Amino acid sequence: MRVSDEECELCEYATLLASKGLFLEARAILDGLRLEYGVLSPEAQTLRAQILPEAGEGGLEASVAPRPGAEESDVPCPACGLPMVEHEQAFEKDWLLCPACSLLMARTPPGLVRALDRGEAAGAMQPGHALVHRREYTFCRRFIDGMGLREVLNYGVGWSLVPEALRAQGVDAVGCDLWRPLIEQRKRELGEECFFHRDELPDRRFALISAFEVFEHFTDPMKDVGVLVRHLAESGAIVGSTDFWHGGLLSAHPSREPWYWKHGVHVTAWTWQSMRNIADRFNLGVRFFRGDFDEHSSKCFFVLFRGDAFAAYLDALPKVLPEVYGMSLPLSVGVAQGS
Incomplete structure (x- = not known):
């Protein structure tokens, strides 16, 4: 399936979800598309602008770039080996981001690794x-x-x-x-x-x-x-x-x-x-x-x-x-x- 077909089909599905009042779900699809392709189609951009008053930005931007001022961690990315940066503390975990491959991982102390x-x-x-x-x-x-x-x-x-x-x-x-x-x-x-x-x-x-x-x-x-x-x-x-x-x-x-x-x-x-x-x-x-x-x-x-x-x-x-x-x-x- 061509990229244009994929984006069109998922955008149509986001429109359907928005019509049901499921604005967060619709926005999640559109943000995922923007991450995948770098830019949304005009139709998808219009839809996202329409649902934002209902879905809200909520502090979320569809970007995997490190937050301004994010400090480099002492942990290499286990997928690509490049240094990860501090991202946020949430859900009782310390999350790290790999700017190179966009993997987001929580720090895993030895006790947690053993438990896993x-x-x-x-x-x-x-x-x-x-x-x-x-x-x-x-x-x-x-x-x-x-x-x-x-x-x-x-x-x-x-x-x-x-x-x-x-x-x-x-x-x-x-x-x-x-x-x-x-x-x-x-x-x-x-x-x-x-x-x-x-x-x-x-x-x-x-x-x-x-x-x-x-x-x-x-x-x-x-x-x-x-x-x-x-x-x-x-x-x-x-x-x-x-x-x-x-x-x-x-x-x-x-x-x-x-x-x-x-x-x-x-x-x-x-x-x-x-x-x-x-x-x-x-x-x-x-x-x-x-x-x-x-x-x-x-x-x-x-x-x-x-x-x-x-x-x-x-x-x-x-x-x-x-x-x-x-x-x-x-x-x-x-x-x-x-x-």
Whole structure:
């Protein structure tokens, strides 16, 4: 899809959101477009000017430039190696910005790094109808059905019901996480060869790797994304979602869910630019999508991929994907949980 088509489609979606009175959501899309392309089309500029009285600037400008007077930190960017600068203190975290690749990260003291490396005890422990399951399942099925894939790695999947649902349909789905007690329980549920710790994954490659609500946990993007790439087939895709940052102060981010960045282990905020940078470093292509829902204004669905078949398939998809939360899992389940 050409850039002009992408901008036009997302601008139309922002117009639709604004017509519903969802001004923050509309502005988040427009600010993301301005970051991506440097300048908005005349139509998008007009729309942004119209909604600002309702959405408000809120201290946010769509720029990833360092704040005036920002001091250089003692932390190199883990993605590109250049010095990061102090950005802001928000949500009980000290945020640093890389001016070169626009990665925004919280300082991660050794104790937090150890906690992140142990994983979460209750990840995705939600009722079977919850969007945390439906979102990942819908995306996996889109690629499985659209490209005839049969091998899937569900990475950082926690207690999610997705591996079980896919395996029940004949898909070779393998789960992966960090929390040891969770892994042992999931092995008992799904089978010894169906769920693994990240560091004990078998030496095999998958055409599809799902990593939903995972990238915001990465403290070392080159290392963490490298794990995924090592298990990606020569023609394959890594699909996921996270809340993207659109520039300015994270504390003034246009989101209905400010709690997202209050989460103790959400430490990395991506932009289109920073994810393009990490994709380039691994010789991957990248595409970005939004879902056709009214809220979650900062939620971005991304696909890191390689291979002409995936490029062609992704370019044929609309930039605003329909019913991303709409597909129910074919299981009679209550709550995903361990013993």
